[in-house]
Amino acid sequence: MLWLTCPLCGRRPIDEFTFGGERRPVPDWIEGDDARNLDEVWNFENPDGVTTERWFHAAGCRRWLTVHRDTSTDTVVA
Amino acid sequence: MNGLVDTLQPLRWDEPKSAYDVVIVGGGGHGLATAYYLATRHGITNVAVIEADYIASGNTGRNTTIIRANYGIPEAVRFYEHSLEMYEALEAETGAAILHQTKGLIWLAHTEMALRSERARCLMNTACGAETVMVTPAEIKELCPQIDLTGGGRYPVLGASHHLRAATARHDRVAWAFASGAMARGVHVIQHTPVTGLLRDGDRVVGVQTADGPIAAGTVLSATGGRVTALAAKAGVRLPVRTHPLHAFVTNNFAQSFAPIVSDTELFCYVSQTERGQMLIGAEFDAQPSYSRQSSFAALRSYSYKVSHLLPFLRNLRILRQWAGSCDISADFSPIMGFTGVDGFLVTTGWGTWGFKAIPAGGEGMAELIATGRPPALIAPFALDRFARDHVLADQGSTGTR
Numbered sequence: 052m053l054w055l056t057c058p059l060c061g062r063r064p065i066d067e068f069t070f071g072g073e074r075r076p077v078p079d080w081i082e083g084d085d086a087r088n089l090d091e092v093w094n095f096e097n098p099d100g101v102t103t104e105r106w107f108h109a110a111g112c113r114r115w116l117t118v119h120r121d122t123s124t125d126t127v128v129a
Numbered sequence: 130m131n132g133l134v135d136t137l138q139p140l141r142w143d144e145p146k147s148a149y150d151v152v153i154v155g156g157g158g159h160g161l162a163t164a165y166y167l168a169t170r171h172g173i174t175n176v177a178v179i180e181a182d183y184i185a186s187g188n189t190g191r192n193t194t195i196i197r198a199n200y201g202i203p204e205a206v207r208f209y210e211h212s213l214e215m216y217e218a219l220e221a222e223t224g225a226a227i228l229h230q231t232k233g234l235i236w237l238a239h240t241e242m243a244l245r246s247e248r249a250r251c252l253m254n255t256a257c258g259a260e261t262v263m264v265t266p267a268e269i270k271e272l273c274p275q276i277d278l279t280g281g282g283r284y285p286v287l288g289a290s291h292h293l294r295a296a297t298a299r300h301d302r303v304a305w306a307f308a309s310g311a312m313a314r315g316v317h318v319i320q321h322t323p324v325t326g327l328l329r330d331g332d333r334v335v336g337v338q339t340a341d342g343p344i345a346a347g348t349v350l351s352a353t354g355g356r357v358t359a360l361a362a363k364a365g366v367r368l369p370v371r372t373h374p375l376h377a378f379v380t381n382n383f384a385q386s387f388a389p390i391v392s393d394t395e396l397f398c399y400v401s402q403t404e405r406g407q408m409l410i411g412a413e414f415d416a417q418p419s420y421s422r423q424s425s426f427a428a429l430r431s432y433s434y435k436v437s438h439l440l441p442f443l444r445n446l447r448i449l450r451q452w453a454g455s456c457d458i459s460a461d462f463s464p465i466m467g468f469t470g471v472d473g474f475l476v477t478t479g480w481g482t483w484g485f486k487a488i489p490a491g492g493e494g495m496a497e498l499i500a501t502g503r504p505p506a507l508i509a510p511f512a513l514d515r516f517a518r519d520h521v522l523a524d525q526g527s528t529g530t531r
Contacts (some may be wrong), residue, residue, distance in 0.1 A: 070416040098370070
């Protein structure tokens with residue numbers, strides 16, 4: 052079981068959280084408003100490695116937190 | 130030992146050539162089926178399927194082998210219904226015993242709301258050719274006597290939709306049937322050869338870089354599962370796909386026969402019996418994306434909780450094996466097949482938790498697209514540019530996996 056450290060509640064099991072998706076900028080090489088909007092809405096970096104993502108502590112303090120997670124092993128880093 | 134122990138099928142493995150008309154990355158069901166239909170339907174045999182590990186070692190060998198067509202949008206129902214019919218004829222077509230068995234699938238509803246949406250799906254599915262009817266709790270008990278209709282006192286069963294021609298087949302045999310059929314016609318299947326990059330000529334993709342050297346290709350098709358985002362990125366293609374793990378497990382043999390496939394609108398779990406008598410159980414994919422194929426105790430606990438409420442006899446069985454696969458979940462929960470906007474580079478991806486049932490129709494459609502340069506009507510709606518055209522095929526409710 053994966054555990055996340057909530058700044059308010061401490062170390063809690065991942066069942067208490069709702070996944071809020073990866074945080075990523077639209078790559079600079081994508082040009083034009085439509086293409087950038089499309090990328091922002093639909094595409095994912097889907098990295099095989101460390102990713103920055105948002106989680107919502109739904110069954111706890113109901114705050115959003117930022118998590119760095121390694122997707123190749125599904126472990127939380129730093 | 131029993132009669133299901135496989136006899137050895139000698140396959141002739143070829144050394145890779147330096148160039149092919151078509152290179153397919155990924156030796157799973159979709160890659161092999163595309164090669165098979167290129168060879169049999171279109172006479173295109175200068176084709177290589179390049180697999181990083183052994184064929185069907187990815188999600189083709191890890192899924193729960195359910196073949197059904199009861200989806201939520203007409204485009205999907207027509208496509209999967211065609212695939213279901215192709216599966217029914219696959220043993221006759223390939224001459225390979227894929228252990229196809231029509232079982233029917235009951236999809237349980239525990240709330241009035243779920244009953245309403247199942248009723249709507251029955252009408253829509255039947256109208257599109259995938260016969261589905263509503264059944265009462267008494268009829269469910271007749272179809273599957275092992276069900277506890279009170280759901281352990283917690284999830285009472287109010288009714289279900291019954292998808293009559295749902296089936297299962299032996300997954301690795303499906304891959305082998307397509308592989309041997311394609312290889313017999315001259316297609317090269319190259320195992321244990323990871324594709325590390327794409328060869329570019331300007332904007333065009335003109336081949337693949339492998340661990341053993343470059344291979345030129347007129348067309349490159351990505352049929353990979355799990356690593357498609359990284360491969361597509363090498364062509365400058367970005368995909369609306371996230372890769373999530375999905376777990377499954379089997380129990381020891383259940384002495385009675387368990388006739389239908391049981392699925393659930395609320396608990397997102399599905400249970401069937403393998404041809405060896407084991408109970409095969411899967412459920413929702415993990416909330417967070419990951420490429421890890423390490424299954425977990427958390428998954429066992431959550432899946433067991435769900436299915437033992439519906440089928441209490443499972444509590445007396447023992448878990449033999451558990452495993453995980455990598456599911457490419459597309460943003461709208463429908464597959465992505467066809468052109469990418471980059472010349473020479475096609476994808477068949479976004480197969481999430483619904484890829485096995487689509488292997489014949491997906492392979493046939495992609496083969497026709499490669500041979501003619503035009504997507505056949507059945508797969509045309511699933512093109513990648515649907516997101517830019519705002520023709521999204523939202524069908525999450527029909528996946529049964531989240």
